[in-house]
Amino acid sequence: MSYLVLARKWRPQTFADLVGQEHVSRTLANAITSGRAHHAFLFTGARGVGKTSAARILAKALNCEAGPAAEPCNSCQSCTEITSGHSVDVFEIDGASNTGVDDVRELRETLRYMPSQSRYKIFIIDEVHMLSINAFNALLKTLEEPPEHVKFIFATTEPHKIPVTILSRCQRFDFRKIPSPKVIAQLRRIVDAEQIEISDRSLALIAQRGGGSMRDSLSTLDQVVAFCSEQVADDDVQGLLGMVDRRLLFDALEGCMRQDCSMVLNVVRRVDDLGHSFRQFCQELVEVVRQTILCELVSDPQETLGLFGDELQALASLSKLANQDDWQRLLSMLIKTEAELSSSSFPRLLVEMTLVRAASLPPARDVAGLIRKVEALEGAFSSGTIPRPAPKSAAPVSTMIATGNQVVESVVSYGQQAAVAPPVTAPPVTAPPVTAPPVTAVQDWSGFVQLVRGSSPPLAAMLEHGSLLNMALPEMKIGFPAGSFLIAQLNDPSRRQRIEEIAQEAYGQKVTIVIETLGSRNEAPMSLVEAEKKKESDRERRLRDDALTHPTVKKAVEIFSGEIESITPIDKGFV
């Protein structure tokens, strides 16, 4: 008797055995018990999750002599025949080998005969996605309204290849990948029954390799058992699965993060010498990096990541080598390489390149931090663009704020020295209505003009050309150059009255405006317009000086032995 692989030996025979597909088995069982079983089923899902097994169990449940029952009895003639594949009323058809329309025609011929022994004639078509389009279409009418004694069960891994017209005539069941704990539990049941000694850790590795497929896991287990017979050691499992020693993986990652190229290259050589597949190596690196990233983020890493022993500690110390951004970047590089490795004939070179690149990249910067820095710079820059006077006027304010306490203190101490402590500080508070405004106004003719501009721009434009000769409230003397047209204009009573009103508002008392004619003498202060002009020319001269003395300009002149023809300010906003 030849050996039967575990996957076949332990093929589920009841819905209860079907691991991880409770949603399917419950629906089917309920449908059968309530007598609402559909006539066409479509089972889809990844490889090795139980589609074909479920189809056979369903066939048994429908045809069971003790039923139709939610669970087949597995002891009646019908059940045993189906299990051994000899049943005359259950046809298991290989859809991938019988793909043509002729095969379907042949099948239809047999439909109309009643089942010979059982309740139903059941057609299980496996790998149904390989049927030709004609074959599918030939099935349509039959599938929509088959004879009462006929049931169809289709199974496939690729439901997207099946025409929608077929899909709409079937009850579709999507089989899920089996979660790792369930696979492990099932493996444990099997190894116990087979009397094989194996550790939980090894089973976890096997289940991980299976990738959610029971058959893959069992194939792997078979291989392990074939190698080690009844006593399985962890090391053997690791070696058989081609797993890379964790030490090597950690060394590779440490090399990357410590920017140590030669360390990384050495690891690659050791991996090659040990005969590991580089794809496997890369996949495991991805897994370790994933764990490294997650162990910082999840609250219970030991449980969530399924770690054993001191692995968590090792991961934690690894993750401290770099920040999360670095790990994320490494992860995406490795994932990209992993994909490339599948088709590359130079896997070693690819891995070397990726790891060396990872090892030579500078540490990643946090983007949010960078943005913050840029914003700070921008702020400094825009405040720097304000013409010089502004910072000067701003400076005292800031120092006042910063040293507010000291100012108060110094005032107090000054007061003590003068021996008239309270009054000195008091007057500024009480006096302002009378004295403060004139002080500012007298000194600030331009301020007054601004004030006028607020209520009457034309008047302000006129006043700009005048200069304040004397300010002795309630009289204000404004001078204009001899022969100015503006003298007549401002002597107009209504205008003069308007100015006087504004002045009264500003100074809090009645003000009389006197317009005077200036001689050619120079004793009068400059008018605002003149002042502006002078300032402008001052600025230009300063700019010119700056430009001429600038080292770059000097150098340029020297190199080209040239001359400076003109200097044009680019932007008036800058000084």
Added chain:
Amino acid sequence: MTFANIIGHEQQKKLLRQAWNNQRMAHAYLFTGAEGIGKRLMAIAVVRLIFCEKQTGCGTCSGCRRIDHNNHPDLHIVETDGTAIKIDAIRQLQKELAHPPLEAPRRVCIIDDADRLNPAAGNALLKTLEEPRAEVMLILISAHPDMVLETIRSRCQQLPFARLEQSMIAKVLSQQQIDDTQCQVLAALSEGSLKKALGSDRDFYIEQRKEVFKSLSALSVGSIVPMLELAEKWAADKEQLDDLTSVLLSCYRDIFLIVSQGSSSLLTNIDMQERIRQHAAKETPLSIQHKLEAILDCRYHLQRNVNRQLAMERLLIQLTQGPCGDQASRSQL
């Protein structure tokens, strides 16, 4: 061919032997690993072990001899027909596997290059592969297991084969009267494939390798005409382009290793170290990675039948760029 005659793969031998001794031989195996490292030989050795009258693969009994002569009625070997294995071959196989074995205890089918199974053929094999009749055993062989259908892989016991170690290949080569340095270089260049190391293009590897690298390093950024001439010369020989690019790759990998401070024991072209070190002085880590990628790209394109001349010109332009070409590559990054 017996286990003893196969070089290396000790673990795989042990596994198969154990499985045979424990009567735990699976009904379907998938042997994976690079080309030319002994997968098929191993499959034949397994068959001999099973078919041999003395159960040892003696090589003298009628069973073993008929395997060697490729006319054993219970051994079926499916190979590519043109570029693929087609469904007809599989249907034929299924018919034969449906009968019990004639002489041997089992019927064995070896499917070489299983990645070449076209989709129809691959799917047609699935049911057979999952539950063949009791005395049937299938051995699938593939150098590119990732291109084999997932559903096929899941039905087989996968047995990965590692590349042969350089020292082993060097040992085999040294038995063939080749001098020591050449042995080392060939062993390194063959990438663990004995088929490659013993192949007919050995001279190319030894002799022309130096010439290739010399003519390449003679080029400079400015010299367009010599570059185009070299490209034309290289592109003319279609058969050797693959070898040529792998030679380039090995040289540039050495430069890459030197630039990234790898130890010199990793180098392949140990006989050209001087020249390679000179070249390495001109490269930065980034520029050399860029060039390696260019060569890999070029190979990829050549496999897809691009205009050879254009591909070589593009490659040469990229290879002769100085490190100043970094700006472009940096902006790409």
